[in-house]
Amino acid sequence: KAGVTQTPRYLIKTRGQQVTLSCSPISGHRSVSWYQQTPGQGLQFLFEYFSETQRNKGNFPGRFSGRQFSNSRSEMNVSTLELGDSALYLCASSAAKGLATGNEQFFGPGTRLTVL
Amino acid sequence: AQKVTQAQTEISVVEKEDVTLDCVYETRDTTYYLFWYKQPPSGELVFLIRRNSFDEQNEISGRYSWNFQKSTSSFNFTITASQVVDSAVYFCALSEETSGSRLTFGEGTQLTVNP
Numbered sequence: 001k002a003g004v005t006q007t008p009r010y011l012i013k014t015r016g017q018q019v020t021l022s023c024s025p026i027s028g029h030r031s032v033s034w035y036q037q038t039p040g041q042g043l044q045f046l047f048e049y050f051s052e053t054q055r056n057k058g059n060f061p062g063r064f065s066g067r068q069f070s071n072s073r074s075e076m077n078v079s080t081l082e083l084g085d086s087a088l089y090l091c092a093s094s095a096a097k098g099l100a101t102g103n104e105q106f107f108g109p110g111t112r113l114t115v116l
Numbered sequence: 117a118q119k120v121t122q123a124q125t126e127i128s129v130v131e132k133e134d135v136t137l138d139c140v141y142e143t144r145d146t147t148y149y150l151f152w153y154k155q156p157p158s159g160e161l162v163f164l165i166r167r168n169s170f171d172e173q174n175e176i177s178g179r180y181s182w183n184f185q186k187s188t189s190s191f192n193f194t195i196t197a198s199q200v201v202d203s204a205v206y207f208c209a210l211s212e213e214t215s216g217s218r219l220t221f222g223e224g225t226q227l228t229v230n231p
Contacts, residue, residue: 031216031217033217033218033219035219035221042221042222042223042224043207043219043221043224044221045218045219045220048216048217048218050216050217055216055217056215056216056217056218058218088159090159090161092161092217092219094217097216097217098211098213098216098217099149099166099211099217099219100149100168100213101149101166101168104163104166105163105217105219106163107153107160107161107162107163108160109158109159109160110159110160112159
């Protein structure tokens with residue numbers, strides 16, 4: 001069974017541009033969560049999608065948005081990029097909502113975004 | 117609000133030493149889940165173990181063991197006879213039952229095992 005895949009793996013953008021990152025969950029998984037990892041702030045939760053609906057949102061500005069498609073694939077978009085958006089963006093998937101026993105969450109390899 | 121604290125930023129040991137990584141958490145929920153993840157230089161988070169708030173049984177898996185103590189809100193992780201391949205950043209994380217799949221991570225502990 002294939003794991004969580006994220007594309008692209010590496011990305012370089014300049015300030016002011018926008019970027020779209022993609023996440024394909026494990027087959028059969030319907031929940032996708034996104035995290036941002038930076039040296040200064042650590043790992044922070046961005047948002048969670050389940051059945052194409054955003055279920056949970058972290059404390060990030062409106063420049064960060066996401067969506068989920070009917071096949072459970074998810075995209076996140078960052079508009080008007082800032083230098084501080086340089087980070088590793090991780091996606092995770094699980095079969096159902098919540099993290100009760102039996103509903104394990106698996107992470108993808110991440111997309112490393114550099115903003116110049 | 118939920119919070120996870122890993123006070124040890126970096127730990128350096130010599131191969132075959134035992135090492136314990138500390139994790140303290142805060143939550144108001146009565147049902148919650150605790151996790152340990154390993155992050156090698158490649159960046160991917162690798163799941164190691166989970167514990168539910170209602171299951172305080174400690175666990176040993178090979179060279180790894182975990183000590184969950186609800187009374188002190190701690191969920192510590194011990195590696196016995198460390199190896200160079202154990203070098204990585206280790207994260208402790210908490211998820212409250214009311215928070216869906218949201219994980220709150222600690223700051224991480226960089227473990228370096230020297231030959």
